[in-house]
């Protein structure tokens with residue numbers, strides 16, 4: 001259905017994941033009707049797992065920049081998360097992090113936050129608000145098979161019933177007409193091929209793949225550690241010429257810790273339960289392993305390895321009118337930096353801004369919106385590939401002189417941030433995607449980086465009395481070989 005000039009445009013969003021629902025939230029005030037088309041058999045009405053969100057088995061960091069953007073799109077969603085048991089964890093105080101330049105201090109004033117919640121809970125609260133909008137509808141168990149239109153304008157999509165429980169669905173594809181089609185089908189999007197099929201442009205794609213594999217498990221937090229507990233993060237050091245190993249604990253709802261371990265090519269974690277805590281002990285510091293030894297595992301170990309950085313530059317392709325691509329379908333990022341959801345939310349905010357300025361069905365809307373959405377995504381891309389290119393066996397362009405200089409500057413900044421509150425704030429602004437990376441090249445930050453940290457390097461993590469007390473308890477399991485606070 002192409003709209004009558006005076007009618008409000010009709011939008012079809014492909015994919016009912018986070019990027020699709022946030023795009024619907026962004027467009028809803030500016031269009032007539034939105035239909036979200038989703039291949040999954042149902043989208044749960046509670047914070048429950050669903051088949052086509054396998055990454056929910058892994059710990060997710062929702063940084064302040066992304067959470068702020070979601071709150072702006074859906075006022076009240078933060079209250080929903082917290083009411084369902086999520087934690088709003090202050091940063092830097094609520095994060096114990098062993099950067100490649102040493103332990104970050106926690107004794108600065110809180111300036112940022114992360115939302116500590118399971119991924120199913122984050123998505124459920126967003127979805128519930130979006131599907132509650134009067135002009136947003138949902139069609140599940142429906143698979144998109146291609147675009148309708150030509151290289152000048154997309155006029156809809158072809159859909160068919162999705163296979164269910166191994167049963168092929170009856171019937172061939174049917175056409176759903178729309179004035180605007182938004183592809184939010186995630187990392188596996190077929191948009192580049194669908195565009196070629198209708199005579200559209202070729203889209204440039206860049207891949208940087210450090211070969212990261214995830215292994216994750218949920219634990220019941222030790223008694224007394226169920227709330228007001230910090231995120232614990234031991235990242236890899238990309239400057240060392242060996243596989244990068246990561247370990248993270250995120251406190252989530254129901255008194256649980258969601259724990260993700262990961263390793264780049266050559267250092268991938270195993271899926272065997274008995275090796276999980278051993279891997280945690282092999283990262284740059286054993287703090288995560290020491291904590292896990294005092295907590296009770298309550299889930300199997302889940303593994304995941306589709307983690308390459310893919311950037312598809314739709315904003316440069318000269319797309320047909322009436323077609324946009326959002327979320328992982330444009331840029332999928334190595335998840336260890338925790339930016340995919342936030343980039344999708346900031347992209348949706350940019351989309352809403354564009355829709356407020358230009359009628360959605362007007363000529364030029366899609367190219368302007370696609371360019372506006374690319375900005376926050378490009379920032380997250382640079383943060384990810386700026387590190388991933390350095391890991392052994394990484395696929396993609398090798399680091400050049402500019403990459404090396406920029407990596408050295410980032411290391412110098414992180415070193416300075418271990419003992420300078422102003423630099424911590426600026427670096428956190430960028431890491432949480434609240435501000436663009438350009439702020440790290442301002443005169444005050446450059447001067448601070450030249451002078452280095454104002455406070456001495458810590459020789460162990462800054463832990464509260466309660467955190468130390470939990471660590472002083474006898475381990476529930478025996479793999480422990482070294483002390484909780486001895487840096488490696």
Ligand SMILES: Cc1cc2nc3c(=O)[nH]c(=O)nc-3n(C[C@H](O)[C@H](O)[C@H](O)COP(=O)(O)OP(=O)(O)OC[C@H]3O[C@@H](n4cnc5c(N)ncnc54)[C@H](O)[C@@H]3O)c2cc1C
Nearest residue numbers: 015017018019039052060061144186327328335338340341
């Ligand atoms: C292991 C792991 C850990 C992560 N950790 C973090 C983190 O800590 N912080 C963070 O911000 N991000 C993290 N991410 C990234 C985050 O999960 C993604 O950026 C986010 O889910 C992107 O959402 P999306 O809606 O674009 O894609 P998806 O979540 O993949 O949703 C796409 C939807 O489209 C549907 N679909 C696909 N094809 C079709 C079709 N042909 N027809 C109909 N429907 C279709 C799918 O069923 C799905 O529902 C992580 C990712 C992984 C894999």
